[in-house]
Amino acid sequence: MTISRSSLLGGLAIDVTFDAPVGAMTWYGIGGRADILVSPHTDAAVIELVSRCRAQDVPLRILGGGANLLVDDSGIDGIVVKLDNEHFRRVRYSAGGAIGAAQIGAGADLFRLVQDTKRRGLTGFEMMAGIPGTLGGAVRMNAGGAWGEISDRLRTITHLSLDGEVRHLDAAAMGFRYRGSDLPPGVILECTLELDEDDPIAVAERVKDIFQQKRASQPMADQSAGCTFRNPTDPETGDRISAGELIDKAGLKGCRIGGAIVSDQHANFIVSEPGASATDIRRLINHVRDTVADRRGITLDPEVVIWSRGGRA
Ligand SMILES: Cc1cc2nc3c(=O)[nH]c(=O)nc-3n(C[C@H](O)[C@H](O)[C@H](O)COP(=O)(O)OP(=O)(O)OC[C@H]3O[C@@H](n4cnc5c(N)ncnc54)[C@H](O)[C@@H]3O)c2cc1C
Structure with a gap:
């Protein structure tokens, strides 16, 4: 083109x-x-x-x-x-006079927001401790984990559709669910979050605790994109099954293709070594998906977003 x-x-x-x-x-x-x-x-x-x-x-x-x-x-x-x-990284606390209301640009950094809210004695954002990225990416992915998801505290989303229309969406009506939502394609420009006042020391303790638990269970110092696959649903019970456990039980921890490796620490993380290519990562993702499908009859769905030439994201 x-x-x-x-x-x-x-x-x-x-x-x-x-x-x-x-x-x-x-x-x-x-x-x-x-x-x-x-x-x-x-x-x-x-x-x-x-x-x-x-x-x-x-x-x-x-x-x-x-x-x-x-x-x-x-x-x-x-x-x-x-x-x-x-302009897109701006953060306004006490928006509209309400102490817990935060109006935040989509480009704001999650680590910084965790630190800022902690210092201000605002609770509700601790679940994002140890999750890298921006607010816009977190909302698009409904990022979170055992301590909650971004949608728990999300109130409105200023959204630009691919038709060029800007709308202020009520987050409660957007069908947020595990790593997904009904948010239409387009650009998230800004969000409002509702946080609560708390003792800054208590907030800091919770952030530290969550961060330490993550550091103990995830290869946070390695290069990765976080969890590679979404946790699938058990067809019989409807409960979520840990993708990491399925991969581990399939004997894939430490499995390597080129410079891409299934982490020994957390099997749902595919980490890269210096010299690795994106093709190595993609081949290992496919190998893990196929092996788990063969052994357990469950097809894992990638959580990692993959961009390629000619594809649409
Ligand atoms: C070490 C590590 C640990 C992680 N731990 C977790 C975890 O515990 N829980 C978890 O959920 N995730 C985790 N992740 C994954 C990642 O941190 C989250 O998915 C995060 O929300 C991604 O945000 P981002 O800004 O980097 O998005 P990107 O990776 O840049 O993009 C992800 C998707 O969001 C879209 N997007 C980004 N910004 C916007 C916008 N403004 N408007 C519209 N679409 C947008 C992109 O187009 C893309 O489709 C981890 C990743 C790493 C590397």
Whole structure:
């Protein structure tokens, strides 16, 4: 596809990088480059860009912190948008006068939000301790775990549809569920969260406790995209089964393809060694999925988002 760069990008309040190393910007730190990476300065610039992409049939993908993402070695066509301008990282506490209400741009960093809320003595965000990424990525994935999910505290979402329409969505009506929701495709611009006041020391203790438990059970220092697969549902009981346990019982801990390895610490993490390629990771994901399907009759569904040239995300 030939993209007319000036008709797509001209006159907008954006920073543009051509042939940008987006794979290297993910937590895996591997994979190919994006033809065009755009960092908008304003909501109006994103809205106009989305409309132009739609009119010119140019694929558009949103990059958060890249903590749940694998970029194919062949790279990415179309446009990758990263909401890393200060405008999208803004945080306003006590929004509308309510102490616990926080109005937060989608590009805000989760680690920073955990630290900020802790310092302010606000409880409700501790469940995100140890989860890397941005607020927008967390909402898209409904990130969380044993201590809760982001949707537990989410109240509204300012959402830009791929038709260019901005709507303020009531999070309670968006069907949030385990690592998913009915949120339509598009760009999450901003969210409001409802937190409660608490003793900052008590909040800090809980954050520390959650972080330590994660560090003990997950390979947090290695390069990965977190859990590779969603926990499947037991067809008989309807309960969630641990994907990590299924992979472990299939004897796959330590299994390696090239520089991709099933973590010895947590079997649902596929970690990468220096020199690994995205193809190594993809081949190992397929091998794990096929082996578990053969042995247990359960087909695991990847939680990791995979971007490839020609694909739509
Ligand atoms: C060490 C480690 C531990 C982890 N632990 C956990 C865990 O305990 N629980 C958990 O749930 N996850 C975990 N993860 C995965 C990851 O941290 C979360 O999924 C996180 O929410 C991803 O956010 P991100 O901004 O990095 O999204 P990205 O990886 O950049 O993107 C993920 C998806 O969200 C979309 N997206 C991003 N921003 C926006 C936006 N503004 N609007 C619309 N779509 C958007 C992307 O297009 C993509 O489809 C872990 C990852 C690592 C590396």
